[in-house]
Amino acid sequence: MASLFTCRYISESLSSSFAYHLFFLILTPLIFPFLTLTAAQASLCRTSCGGIPINYPFGIDDGCGSPYYRHILVCPDSGQLELRTPSGRYPVRSLSYSDPHILVSDPFMWNCQDGDAFRPTRPFSLDTSTHFSLSPQNDYLFFNCSEDDVIVEPKPIFCERFPDRCDSSCDSASYLCRHLPECASALGGSSCCSYYPKATESLRLMLKYCASYTSVYWRSSGGNPPDDQIPEYGVRVDFDIPVTTRCLQCQDTTKGGGTCGFDTQTQDFLCLCEQGNTTTYCKDLVVRHNKRIGVIAGTATAVSFAGVVGIAAGIWYLIKLRKKAPVACGVQSNENRLF
Structure with a gap:
C-alpha cells in the first residue's frame, strides 16, 4: 500500500x-x-576624442559621419586622436571645422631636438581618393641635400637665370632656413633649403638625396594679415565638408537633431537618432x-x-x-x- x-x-x-x-x-x-x-535602441556616435570634437563629416565609430572619411580618424585606448594615411598614423594636434583643416605632427620628421643628428625618415602622403589635400600653407625644409643631384641655390638668383627651371630648385636663402622656428641655430653647419613638392613622388625623390626634412605651416595669430602669420612645425591637411540636404535636415534641431551617418553595408545615408536610424529625420x-x-x-x-x-x-x-x-x-x- x-x-x-x-x-x-x-x-x-x-x-x-x-x-x-x-x-x-x-x-x-x-x-x-x-x-x-x-x-529596440540605436547606438549613437562619440563626439570627441582626447578633447578634440568629432563632428560631421568625421566619425570615429563606423557608420558615423560621411562615408568619404570612413576609417580616416582613429581614437585608440590612449585617447590621442590619429589621422590614418597610406604612410602611417599621425597624432592630430587640432581640428577646425570653420576653416576646414587638420593639424598633425609627424614623429619621423626632423625637429629641433635632432639638431644635425638626422634620423631616417619617410615621406608623408595622403590618399588621393579621399577629400584631403596638403595645404598650400605648408612649407618644406630639406637638410644636407646632395648638390650633385638637387639644385640648391638662392631661388631669386636662380629664377632670374633659369626661369623655366625655377620650380625645380630648392631655395637655400629662404626665410625659414635663415630663421628656423623655435631653434634658429639648431642645424649648426648643415645645409638647408626650402622646396614645395607637388606630389608624393617628388617628395620621395628629394628624400633620396637629402638627409631629412620637416614641414612648417603658417598659423594665423588673429592679427592683421599678412603680419599675423606664425610658423610652426607640423602638417596642415585641408578637407572638404560634403553638404547634403538630407544631412542638414537630419541635424535640424526642429526635426529632432539627429547625427548624420551611413549604412556600413551599402554606405547609403542614415540619420542616427536615439530611437533608431532613419533615412529622413528623427521626428x-x-x-x-x-x-x-x-x-x-x-x-x-x-x-x-x-x-x-x-x-x-x-x-x-x-x-x-x-x-x-x-x-x-x-x-x-x-x-x-x-x-
Whole structure:
C-alpha cells in the first residue's frame, strides 16, 4: 500500500513538473519577440576624442559621419586622436571645422631636438581618393641635400637665370632656413633649403638625396594679415565638408537633431537618432516608428494571448490524461506514454 502511494505521489509530481517546464518553454518564445520590439535602441556616435570634437563629416565609430572619411580618424585606448594615411598614423594636434583643416605632427620628421643628428625618415602622403589635400600653407625644409643631384641655390638668383627651371630648385636663402622656428641655430653647419613638392613622388625623390626634412605651416595669430602669420612645425591637411540636404535636415534641431551617418553595408545615408536610424529625420522616425510598433505590438499581443489560452488548455488536458493513466512506477508502456 505504501509502495502504491509513493508511486502515485511520484507520478503526480512528475506530471506537475512536466507541465511547468512545458508551459515555460512554449510561452517564452511567444513573449520574448514582443519584449525585444519595445526595447529596440540605436547606438549613437562619440563626439570627441582626447578633447578634440568629432563632428560631421568625421566619425570615429563606423557608420558615423560621411562615408568619404570612413576609417580616416582613429581614437585608440590612449585617447590621442590619429589621422590614418597610406604612410602611417599621425597624432592630430587640432581640428577646425570653420576653416576646414587638420593639424598633425609627424614623429619621423626632423625637429629641433635632432639638431644635425638626422634620423631616417619617410615621406608623408595622403590618399588621393579621399577629400584631403596638403595645404598650400605648408612649407618644406630639406637638410644636407646632395648638390650633385638637387639644385640648391638662392631661388631669386636662380629664377632670374633659369626661369623655366625655377620650380625645380630648392631655395637655400629662404626665410625659414635663415630663421628656423623655435631653434634658429639648431642645424649648426648643415645645409638647408626650402622646396614645395607637388606630389608624393617628388617628395620621395628629394628624400633620396637629402638627409631629412620637416614641414612648417603658417598659423594665423588673429592679427592683421599678412603680419599675423606664425610658423610652426607640423602638417596642415585641408578637407572638404560634403553638404547634403538630407544631412542638414537630419541635424535640424526642429526635426529632432539627429547625427548624420551611413549604412556600413551599402554606405547609403542614415540619420542616427536615439530611437533608431532613419533615412529622413528623427521626428519622422518617431511618427513612423510609433505607428509601425503599434501595429506589430498589437499583433504580437493578440498572438501571445491566443497562444497562452491554447497552451493552457492543452496542458490542462495533458495533466488530466496523466492522472487517469495507469501508474507503472518506472515502467514505460503504450498506455502511459505521452508522445
